[in-house]
Amino acid sequence: MALKMVKGSIDRMFDKNLQDLVRGIRNHKEDEAKYISQCIDEIKQELKQDNIAVKANAVCKLTYLQMLGYDISWAAFNIIEVMSASKFTFKRIGYLAASQCFHEGTDVIMLTTNQIRKDLSSPNQYDTGVALTGLSCFVTPDLARDLANDIMTLMSHTKPYIRKKAVLIMYKVFLKYPESLRPAFPRLKEKLEDPDPGVQSAAVNVICELARRNPKNYLSLAPLFFKLMTSSTNNWVLIKIIKLFGALTPLEPRLGKKLIEPLTNLIHSTSAMSLLYECVNTVIAVLISLSSGMPNHSASIQLCVQKLRILIEDSDQNLKYLGLLAMSKILKTHPKSVQSHKDLILQCLDDKDESIRLRALDLLYGMVSKKNLMEIVKKLMIHVDKAEGTTYRDELLTKIIDICSQSNYQYITNFEWYISILVELTRLEGTRHGHLIAAQMLDVAIRVKAIRKFAVSQMAMLLDNAHLIASNTQRNGICEVLYAAAWICGEFSEHLEEANQTLEAMLRPKVTTLPGHIQAVYVQNMVKLYASILQQKERSGEKEGAQEITQLMIERLPQFVQSADLEVQERASCILQLIKYIQKLQIKEVPVAEEVIALFAGELNPVAPKAQKKVPVPEGLDLDAWINEPPSDSESEDEKPKTIFHDEEQRHSRHRQPEIDEEELARRREARKQEQANNPFYIKSSPSPQKRYQDTPGVEHIPVVQIDLSVPLKVPGMPMSDQYVKLEEERRHKQKLEKDKKKKKQKKEKRGKHHRHNSLHTESEEDIAPAHHVDIITEEMPENALPSDEDDKDPNDPYKALDIDLDKPLADSEKLPVQRHRNVETLKSPDSEAPLVEKKSKKPKKKEKKHKEKEREKGKKKEKEKKVVEEEEEKKVILQDLHYFRSCFSESPMISPPLNLQTYDIQGNLQNDSQVTVSVIFENKSTSFLKSMELNVLDSLNTKMLRPEGSSVHDGIPVPFQLPPGISNEAQFVFTLQSIVMAQKLKGTLSFIVKNDEGSTHEKLDFKLHFSCASYLITTPCYSDAFAKLLESGDLHMSSIKVDGISISFQHLLAKICFHHHFSVVERVDSCASMYSRSIQGHHVCLLVKKGENSVSIDGKCNDSTLLSNLLDEMKETLSKC
């Protein structure tokens, strides 16, 4: 053995260490992959060795390789081995590797539970620290559940180093195991007042994170945090708390009012930018939530904007960026305050940092008004021209469109200007937002009736110049605008001046190079154009002209019939046939135009994007129900087609629509319009809210304004939209002059009186009347559409599970799971109390008492066979089972443990005031022979197992017997303790050898030993006069409990207290009794038990208040089970 170790150490000297590996990789730049695969082979060899140092070295190297991107998940088990090394050096490496590569999918992670638990309770704080750090990276729901209690205990560790880490990791535990939040929260709250500032801020941190996700549960903590905020001098903590208040104020407006003052004070006084920024953000959030009912918040807003301006003007790019970011938040509620800084924002558009320019763009979106829209867009268009890089240019493009189209084109006073802007944007090459421009063109042309004529003329121009645009045929490229142009020209062809020319432009051979979906629209719309030209020609009697145009169509359409695109091909062939038919009729000199035009009669209305979704399901309609009975499984295969065919035929005959002629259609349309007009829920023709000042009653009656075409459509050398800007300025100026004139008149009339009032209003944007009376048609919605669109909350939000009421008292069922074997409950606890009561009542009470006395006399003498078993049946209800836990490392965890442990009794020792004896029953439930059992516990500071002299705390105590299959036996262990005022828990392990035919294996069982306070009491008789003296002495602390829902008799109840809690009755009068007991350390415990109807109250007195309250708690638990 020793030789092997020496050999191992020598081997180690020749192994590569981490630095050799790193150096090697750097020296093999050409064949790095090969070199590393060689290293991995070496590492695999190293991992096979027994020497833990070699293994740790290998794992360390693997961790490095993992960072380089190599998969090391295959070594997960080796990592666990290194984690469980006893030396800190190796443990540290093991945990580092685990924290780097373990995740919830790592299956061996469940093997770590015991190891981590052991490390958490290690006497070395760095072991504990390293385990906590590692756990914080890979904690899983299972680990969180199993270790929550251990970590909670660590929150009260004596060393702040551990407390701090334990508090922080609790947040991760809560996320993974939300049930732990309520039981752990009181202690977490305590830590807010921890003497160590590090622990305190850790607690602030965790609670703030929790509260930010589910603020309403933490409102009750507001006063505490308010105190912390006004007293703390730590900027890091302040930032957290201030952020928390930002989350709380929307729920409690009063809080907001209180906050404004301290926050503005901080803004004035602090020089730390991070804190200033946080304060400004929170003030903004508070003011947003308070937006109504705050009298003088404009001062606070001004302060914020002022400070932000300083940030934006700073030369530091970071501050500039954040300043703009915060500004955009103010903008939402207080646009006026931000708009006055327009100059600054526009300046930022020239910044060399793209991210700052983008922020500035975001801000501009909210800053536009009717007054400045044209000016801002003009600036943006200049930037579009000089922008480098398509990303930023595309961003500008989308922003221009966003800015203009926002809230239903609210700020556009001149749509001709907007259309020209859109047309100008089509000159952008390489943009990916062609479809956006196209969608805007369509939307405006459809919804703004007054603009159609102008739009059509512009679109015709686009179609004419399609060769400029179509050079870039990539998807979503600028060619998309041709889609819109073709459709608009076709649909509104009545406005087209030179329809012939446009039709020819659409029939050019070059068109066939466009994407299929655009060609399809071309084909469809050229028929519309054709129809309107035909009508025109027929009306004016130009028969030849009409035939010429038909001939043109017949000549050019075949190029589309040959298209590879199915849609284009199909449409083109249909239309070609139709036109050939028309040609025949034309030759026969039959007038056809009216019929052709009827193909496209009726107007297409815009439909709101979510219209379909908003149709409510009518009452009584079950969409999931079968319309027909589903075919039953028993039906044979060959029968099926027949029945389906039959059904189908029937359905067809039933549902076939009768042929409808034109007149009928027109009549129905008329009827529907009538109906819509009378239906208050039909919102089609309601004017948009911004346009309410228009007094026109419906769409139909709006006069389509004649546009003064004296403006040339294209001015050479000058972008068109500028023309409109100029015109608009002139128009506004004129308007203003007129208004001023009026005002002067008014002023003359009411001089002095309303002077200030008037001057305030001169610039207001309501004064700017739109150039034309335009109606923006609202998109159609179905009848009875549901009004709100509830934005679906993400059901997978991990923080949702932490939405837990923390003020409700803790129920027993919520206590954190203490290490417990999965079989314990089912195997052992007799859930029903009934049989127990029965047994008890059968037994004469005296006998029991006698028996107890005997037991005491005999001290620790063992009970024998049957009696023990019987007694046990009753005792195990309260005597805590030795929770055992089969070692996770066992090969087949599904097999039930071969060994069953049970605490049978814990007895105080009268001779020695600091010792208790624990009797444990060992039962072999397997078919194997168990031997060499050794029991060991992890001593706590307070409670230690008594070991033979000279042995260390790591040595176990051998169990003095072996167990053949099916046999049980009892052994006793003595423990020493210092304080007995609190219940204690010890963790331990039982190791043993299982011997069967196949050989012997070494196995382990983990368990937990529970010392209740009652186990420190020794039943001591007391006389009533001595009892009275004790009570009178006044040295005793008093406490009381009350338990409801007690149904057993008083006699029985007293017996229970005597038996389970080691008391004796001093005196009993009716439903009232005094009881007494003494602890092994000489504490007197006196009780006064009173029984009311269905309830029991117990008043207790004791030298030690902690002991008393713990005893009473235990009693409460026993009694509540009655």
Added chain:
Amino acid sequence: MRGEAGPGAALPGGRRRAESDPTGPGTGPGLGPRTPVPGPGAMMRFMLLFSRQGKLRLQKWYLATADKDKKKMVRELMQVVLARKPKMCSFLEWRDLKVVYKRYASLYFCCAIEGQDNELITLELIHRYVELLDKYFGSVCELDIIFNFEKAYFILDEFVMGGEIQDTSKKSVLKAIEQADLLQEEDESPRSVLEEMGLA
């Protein structure tokens, strides 16, 4: 090892000190009238250290993530950050996160935080970590982090846990690291090798 050629030019101490406060003069927490006290800061998703050449030097994930996703995110983020020009601000929005990064000599330090978190305090956090590395290694350079990458992790683990700052006092972080190192050296002393051989 420090003499080796490569990307390991020492992070110039002078330059760093000139930038010692990432938020400009007098802007860091605790530099105002308030006295600095250790305390936690922002909630972080992950931290990456990578070189100008795009080589990852350290990665710490505070939310367990599958290897595949990690690789993808690292690659993507490295591209985005390396493509930024030197005069650009230190923040960017990436996926649903905010990324705060800062370049020190040849190394980029890069943190991903959540939408609500404070960018400036994260910048401060990065800076403190660099200071810690500097104190520990004594004028740190990229090579120190390459060859002692586990130490860089240990320091980070003492400084940040689960994405939260656990100690902002440089002194106490360094003390904890020193103590742990001491413990490690005891383990590694020759005496324990003898013990290991069964000769003690």
